[in-house]
Amino acid sequence: MSVGRSERWIPAAAVLLLAIVLATGCAASVKKEKKETVRIGVTLYDQYDTFISELMNCFSEQVQEKQNSLGVMISLEVMDAAGSQSTQNDQVKTLIEKGCDVICVNLVDRTEPTTITDMAEKAGVPIIFFNRELVAEDLERWDRLYYVGADAFQSGTMQGELAAAAFQSLKGADKNGDGICQYVVLEGEPGHQDATVRTELSTQALIDQGLELEKLGYAIANWNRAQAQTKFAQTLTQYKDRIELVLANNDDMALGAIDALKAAGISREDWPIIVGIDGTAVGLAAVENKEMYGTIYNDKEGQAEAMMNLASALALGESLDDLKIKDGHYIRLDYKTITAVGEASDSGDFLVTR
Numbered sequence: 001m002s003v004g005r006s007e008r009w010i011p012a013a014a015v016l017l018l019a020i021v022l023a024t025g026c027a028a029s030v031k032k033e034k035k036e037t038v039r040i041g042v043t044l045y046d047q048y049d050t051f052i053s054e055l056m057n058c059f060s061e062q063v064q065e066k067q068n069s070l071g072v073m074i075s076l077e078v079m080d081a082a083g084s085q086s087t088q089n090d091q092v093k094t095l096i097e098k099g100c101d102v103i104c105v106n107l108v109d110r111t112e113p114t115t116i117t118d119m120a121e122k123a124g125v126p127i128i129f130f131n132r133e134l135v136a137e138d139l140e141r142w143d144r145l146y147y148v149g150a151d152a153f154q155s156g157t158m159q160g161e162l163a164a165a166a167f168q169s170l171k172g173a174d175k176n177g178d179g180i181c182q183y184v185v186l187e188g189e190p191g192h193q194d195a196t197v198r199t200e201l202s203t204q205a206l207i208d209q210g211l212e213l214e215k216l217g218y219a220i221a222n223w224n225r226a227q228a229q230t231k232f233a234q235t236l237t238q239y240k241d242r243i244e245l246v247l248a249n250n251d252d253m254a255l256g257a258i259d260a261l262k263a264a265g266i267s268r269e270d271w272p273i274i275v276g277i278d279g280t281a282v283g284l285a286a287v288e289n290k291e292m293y294g295t296i297y298n299d300k301e302g303q304a305e306a307m308m309n310l311a312s313a314l315a316l317g318e319s320l321d322d323l324k325i326k327d328g329h330y331i332r333l334d335y336k337t338i339t340a341v342g343e344a345s346d347s348g349d350f351l352v353t354r
């Protein structure tokens with residue numbers, strides 16, 4: 001039987017096709033296509049929160065550095081949920097639809113991550129939660145959920161130790177000389193892990209340092225300077241010069257207390273000892289000019305860098321081995337204690353005491 005022209009052509013074409021498939025398939029397995037653009041979405045619980053906005057400035061710097069070091073274009077989209085969890089859920093949906101490779105979520109309500117994690121898992125987009133810590137069970141629901149933040153327990157203990165050292169060493173700290181430290185707490189948002197834990201552990205550390213305490217009052221001021229000023233003004237009216245120590249869950253609220261002391265015309269030497277947490281630019285300035293005794297530095301640079309390294313590794317499918325991820329989900333940065341150099345010095349530098 002003679003072989004027709006078309007029948008001879010078919011095996012030749014098949015061989016050619018096979019060669020092409022093998023060649024391209026081979027190339028793909030040897031060299032993975034390099035991603036040209038990494039898309040990172042971010043949604044914030046409140047873009048006007050002082051610490052969060054400073055953290056985001058650091059993150060933007062990290063984006064620039066990463067672009068330069070990796071030679072990859074990074075497109076960053078930041079959204080503000082303005083305190084609404086349902087707005088934030090919609091934002092995550094939009095960011096997924098826009099093709100983000102990874103989304104960083106500063107949860108509005110740390111007890112409500114489920115809508116976000118379900119959407120992300122369905123779309124296969126990893127999520128880096130940061131700053132507002134969700135409970136472990138929620139984070140463990142999918143292996144591509146992460147948390148970057150600091151250890152709230154550490155900040156509370158360090159603040160209490162700092163306050164104890166101040167109360168024990170500063171002349172006139174015990175204003176009425178009764179040997180008891182009369183104090184007021186300014187608390188962050190109810191239900192926020194940092195607020196609850198900082199309040200509890202800072203007072204515990206004061207007790208552990210041998211101080212006898214009398215709590216005159218506490219006020220919830222939601223991390224906010226203006227709210228803290230209003231609330232602390234009321235406390236001042238009630239307790240006048242009896243307050244010896246103000247433990248503020250963050251610097252902005254410590255500054256609110258300072259605003260209230262100034263507005264009430266109380267002279268500087270009659271102010272209570274005031275300690276904050278965060279080390280924001282305004283907080284550090286208040287430590288430098290000795291209005292605030294000290295603060296506990298919330299390492300925004302370290303957190304931004306950890307978020308960026310994790311985000312780019314996830315987006316590019318690189319190894320996470322060097323990122324110091326604990327229990328498969330957590331990256332935590334340490335706090336530092338900050339006071340002005342030597343209490344009597346005017347140098348304006350900062351002493352990292354721990």
Ligand code: GAL
Binds near residue numbers: 051052131251278298
């Ligand atoms: C805390 C910080 C506060 C506030 C809060 C927002 O870690 O100390 O100042 O920014 O986060 O979640």
